Amino acid sequence: MYAFDIETPTTIADAVAALKADEAQPLGGGQTLIPTLKARLAAPSKLISLARVADMQGVSVAGDTLRIGGATTHATVASDAAQSYPGLAALAGHIGDPAVRNRGTIGGSIANNDPAACYPAAALASGATIVTDTREIAADDFFVGMFETALAEGEIVTAVSFPIPQAANYQKFVQPASRFSLVGVFVAKYADGVRVAVTGASEGGVFRWTEAEQALSSDFSADALKDLSVSADGMISDLHGTGDYRAHLVKVMTGRAVKAAG
């Protein structure tokens, strides 16, 4: 680790102001950034911790919408969203291990957009709205590519708003070593249709499997998927699985998510 300074603002305005400093970088729960710093793979001169920004904390429900502050930890989501959005709470409860869940935040995960992270699948499948310090961005527009988002320099995720579905489930087939998703599929059923988002599989990061959405919107059962197949083009191939394998797992995990969602 190289030396750096750290600031811990308590308001969104202070955080945004602090991030204007040269080479300043936001620090969420630090579950990606801190290991990167330890390996000397990054050398920001200043970190702006978002952990103590009061307006970015906690889980709240208003009507059919669940709002989660950007600095809310996975552990808090796992417990506090369990009633309102159990599918999302279950996802949060299976990210990493307890140490990760007590530090890692939803804003950090979404902003980092790791192609194998869990939250992007939930956000995209739920048609969530990503709230930043300057604007609101639809999930469909937010996730641009592997480790790429629509966020501008210095823009921070202050909250994520999830429309609460009628039924939802996340199936994660883990990469055995990291236990990130090798393939993770989030299925969410709304009155106006079904959304299916896939993480872990694609070189382009999280994506929607639209053929499955159409099939499931007319028949919400695993059987509805039986004639569909997923192309291996653009799928990640690595030590833990080829593109073919990932493409196959997308269908298997989607079917299981539908079954589990009921």
Place this chain on the structure above:
Amino acid sequence: MPKDTGIGAPTRRREDVRFLKGAGEYTDDIKTYGQTVAVFARSTVANGIIKSIDTSAAEAMPGVLAVFTGADFAEVGGNPAGWLINSRDGEPMKEPKRPVLAHGKVRHVGDAYAAVIAETDREARDAAEAIEIEIEELPAIIDVKEALTGDNFVHDEIGTNQCFDWGWIEDNRAATDEAIKNAAHVTTLELVNNRLVPNAMEPRCSMATYKASDDEYILHTTSQNPHLTRLLISAFVMGIPENKLTVIAPDVGGGFGSKIYHYGEEALVLAAAKRIGRPVKWTADRTEAFLTDAHGRDHVTKIELATDAEGNFQAFRTETYANVGAYLSNFATATPTFLHGTLMAGNYTVPNVYVNVKAVFTNTAPVDAYRGAGRPEATYSLERVIDKCARELGMDPIELRRKNFIKPDQYPYASAAGLEYDAGNYDALMDKMEEVADIKGFAARRAESEAKGLLRGFGVNAYIEACGIAPSNLVGVLGSRVGLYDAATVRVNATGNLSVMVGAHSHGQGHETVFPQVVAEMLGIDASSIDIVHGDTSKIPFGMGTYGSRSLAVCGSAVVRATEKIINKAKKIAAHMLEASETDIELKDGSFTIAGTDKSVSFGEVALKAYIPHDFPLEDIEPGLEETAFYDPANFTYPSGAYCCEVEVDPDTGKVRVDRFAAVDDFGNVINPMVVTGQVHGGLGQGIGQALLEAARYNSDGQLESASYMDYTMPRADDLPFYTVDHSQGTPCTHNPLGVKGCGEAGAIGSPPTIVNAVIDALQSGGKNVTHIDMPLTPHRVWSAMNSA
């Protein structure tokens, strides 16, 4: 009723009190006044010529005290191989020098070419990054078979990448070939024994202190064998006289073989401590552990099993390419040969065995003994090909093994691979296994799995291994450059408590608990008054350390011999005190009694008298009560076992779940059954890890792709089932005083083929004609095999 003290008691491990409280003292915990930090600059390419190194910028950086490069060690000796292997043609193996720091060439990613000594860790790291090196990169030599073609060499001076081409037993070759040619049935299997990273929880760490006034060095280091490390440093590498070098291995957080060896970092900190006149400490980070700890396994093998029409084994023949990495680690040449080839007859009455091993240099980390060391590779090859053979012959895999087992009345048994097994009863182990594993219930369990859409498989394995390493005269004939005895000193203090100094080193084995149980039993005193001293060459007799499941069988035997000497002398003292003849003195329950009388003195009274010898007959008895014994075993010990497991395979994903696992082992006599069970559990975890999860994978450029826990899968609790462990069927070793065999590696030896056999059985039950999958059986590999069958 189990005993609650002494031999056979499941005494709780006394060392766990400090470990579980975080109060263990590991090398990195030791802080010394004036301590400095060493950081190494390591190659990021696998193979290349060092054109230039410029350390001037690094030397000028804040806090930097010294910078070393390979040139500083050009004149010191190489780190040697401990075992000389001759090739089939009689030529000795190739032994290129292993330098302290790479000089002229870098040979694997992680190869250290420079080191910085600085006041702080950050200053040392900053300076290491400022060292400028120009490397002319060469193509990486990675594949063991390709390495033997072409003219790109890891070590140019030897003109080949082949270290040796070994035949065992060369005189049996023709008969084995003939038996295979004439056999009714031959089963052939090509397999890979996957390369593993040891992953001790505590990374390697070394701290050197130099005392100029006496020209003395102290090296604290993560070692399984401090005397061996001292010998290597003194006699081969640095030339520091042994009496000027103390090596201390304090608490060590796991070794699994990787801390047997002397590494260049130890030599570097010693040299640096002398040059700067201050203590120098190096602690590996996890990346360095992945890149530079000696790896394990990495064999590519073709094995053939010939049988007659009834399934009687006629011959085993193997051809193995053993990757030894870029440099010869200390036991790299013994592991694929005498710890592997000699076990290739297994538990069987097969008349012909021939083993060929080609050891190959590559641009990868050195490969050496890792928990099991050669025996897992032998067992895996044998038990996989036997399973395949059973399927081909349409025989039950248990019955095929039983048919060929050596029977209890055949001991001592001279195996076709050159060892003499002293005791065993493989049928009894198999009987017990069938009982504890509830094999009768398998069909019902399979039906339940199938109802869930899962494939259930049953796998079985019988293993034998050679432990208690090793008889010095035998290993000397076989090429060992060291003896493999061990030593103990039993010191009875004046107030009656005991210090037992042992050559073995405990880094998870439980010596501090188990050795006192032995001494307490022999003396009839409470084990709590006995303490073990280990790990410090200035305190203990010259022992060879801990590996090869040798601690109890070899060092424990030395403890017995030294304790016998104590008893003999104590009897003399007691006889003097009781004014009786020494031959009439009996030791019972901690008292010395004149046989047939009630006249006695306690052990404590004798101890006190030994040190206050006011009325001693000094011509007959020396003062004091302290004895040393060296013990050199007459033979290896031969633990054996019968293992089985059941797995469930998810046909949609290829994911394997181990549902049940039963390990029935013959460890001979058992001193502490709880410690033995723990050792088996640990070994099973590592073996199941090898079978399903772990793989050190280099790409064709020589980059270790699985160089962190993001890509190298360590077994976790939820990967492992609850185990059924039994060691009730022991046949005592016939040649050591405790009748013990060793239990540290068995689990890692017996479990990999058990798992793979079960997975193949599961897939076959699902109608997939899959006969082999190379480890680790990851979901992707299993799914791919199912879909190409």
